[in-house]
Amino acid sequence: MPDLNITSVPGFMAGALHCGIKASGKPDMAMLVSDRPATAAAVFTTNKIVGAPVIVGRKHVEQGKIIGCVVNSGCANVCTGKRGLSDAEKMCSLAAEHLSSRGIHGELNQFLPFSTGIIGHYLPMQKVAEGIARLVPQLGSTFDHGEQFAQGILTTDTCTKQAATKLKLGDTVVTIAGACKGSGMIAPKMATMLAYIATDADVPVSLLRRAVRLTAEQTFNCVTVDQHTSTSDAFVCLANGRAENPRMTLQSRHYRAFCDALLDVADSLSRQIAADGEGATKLVTIEVTGARTAAEAKIAAMAIANSPLVKTAIHGGDPNWGRFVSAAGYSGASMNVDRVRCWVGGIEVFGRGRPTGVELSTVETAMKAWHVNIRVDLAIGLESVRIYTCDLSREYITINADYHT
């Protein structure tokens, strides 16, 4: 639904501006605010080295109600010690202070801070403070405000990433809409770098937490651009309850419908991240079927998705399927080696331990498509997984060899 974005959700306002962190002059300070405390659930990176905002955010989200998210891009506030922690808290207190003047009264711990960008640098707090002071009066609920927010959270991304849906819970129409960023340092192990989903659904906090955890596992955690799990990954869902839908329980069909719709929105967002991977020219889907366990399916699929030999073959449109099969082979996943099969774009290229003899030119056409689908069947069980990734191009090197300067 391209006519919907995060500010289409009743009760949410947003906005962004340039406060001076990014040298490019692009927006680098963004906010998403609910007009009342929203039920909140979030998952963060599993990297042991985490950013100060992750430490603060984990603590704040625990009490279950959140008013707003304050996000800067261009500096990640990671590896910055005590000063970093106090800077992250300051972002929350500044937001709380300025929002009072707009009649929204919240505590420091009802705000979540987020920072994305380079690691190992302190936040320029004067610019941040001035940015928040200027931004709060400009926050609004038009479609444009939603677009600004989606822009303001980006770093090396080449485009905004948004998704939305509406669903009926009984007679009540509920909106779910999200925005996220992520292009490099993408191999989420809990959720991917900065994804926000807002909804006016009324969802009990325990159910929202469960929905967020399961959704992350099936969507953001199934994306990899470069296997480098960020120190700042976060996926937050805010449910302000304005829709006043029928009460949900774990077994209710309304909760199932809500979870399915949340999954759809998150799936779209995670696919957009893979498609906009740094330097990406193609979206790639890796399916592993016939695995012994779901965990092994994922291990094999991630080994294929993260192999630079696989990613460069796809970049070149080269039907070199030996690389796909051999990556599954070294992944550690169990397989029936004599029965392993491999398909490229639906065409079987390897089966029963030998080439199927299909014309390579046919496979080449499938490899040259914008969306390339690779499937490997391990022939040992019933579990499967689907991973989104992208190709590896010279542009990735260009982007990352000189990121610092």
Added chain:
Amino acid sequence: MPDLNITSVPGFMAGALHCGIKASGKPDMAMLVSDRPATAAAVFTTNKIVGAPVIVGRKHVEQGKIIGCVVNSGCANVCTGKRGLSDAEKMCSLAAEHLSSRGIHGELNQFLPFSTGIIGHYLPMQKVAEGIARLVPQLGSTFDHGEQFAQGILTTDTCTKQAATKLKLGDTVVTIAGACKGSGMIAPKMATMLAYIATDADVPVSLLRRAVRLTAEQTFNCVTVDQHTSTSDAFVCLANGRAENPRMTLQSRHYRAFCDALLDVADSLSRQIAADGEGATKLVTIEVTGARTAAEAKIAAMAIANSPLVKTAIHGGDPNWGRFVSAAGYSGASMNVDRVRCWVGGIEVFGRGRPTGVELSTVETAMKAWHVNIRVDLAIGLESVRIYTCDLSREYITINADYHT
């Protein structure tokens, strides 16, 4: 010792020629032959998908005595089913047959077959057969023959990789010399793609096997170019006993001296593989210290070495050390997060949870060197590891996006 190569070892002869597998016209058939059955030990890839020559080689080396190695480059004979197995055996029987005319009489299972190149294609057996027939009469023991062998085993390598040493065991002088190949699909989990070390030392087979296993663990298994473990990795050591050195036992100082010398030769070869990684412009050493266990040290070092964000930062000479620390963070290795430290070229950039404040321009100089050393201390134990790798350049993409065609 640049004046020594594999044919400097008394009793070994070698050679190579072009038999028509490689379109480039470069040598693609090579042999290394001992004038008597040599005690042999080998380790092969741990990839579950293995080449036919690995299956045949594992079986042949079990009986402990080997006369020769027959190696083709340009086609890996992997994922080729029963026909692949019979082709690999045929390479051995052809070698045995033709060597009879030179007075060297061996059984089929005293030869080891090796194939390196693209996966999923059958060997052109007529060319292979003609190649072996032409090559056997040309085998010899001059320095030139050793160079030919080192050339003949290459694929995308840009240079030969050789190392040699002499040592005294009592009054006996013993030579150890080796050649190897490997440039892409390099992340050995047992030994790296095609490494051959010959020696005239007399080493009991059980001790040779132990020495090969331990050497592989500390050298070839500590190299990664692109984390893609090949289907054909093999490291073979042939000891023909011609030196008639004093008898070795597990505890004898002669065995320790032999193991140390073998380690030196293998260490040099593995370093040459990293330095000639596909597209490499730099040799990179990753050291992880202060780890809880040796396995965790390696997990953390490999996560750093395999991260494309780390490899591109090194390529660009960019002192973006947050990438090194964050890669250790997601590796799964234990660490004392508040005490983790990081050095680049000996300069401490991160300590006690925050930047040390060293001038980035100083670090940049270390990052721009040909040999870049990164050290991360996990501050939780006493174990350490050192990994050889290389940077990731646009040239890697160029080489691998069009490898097939």
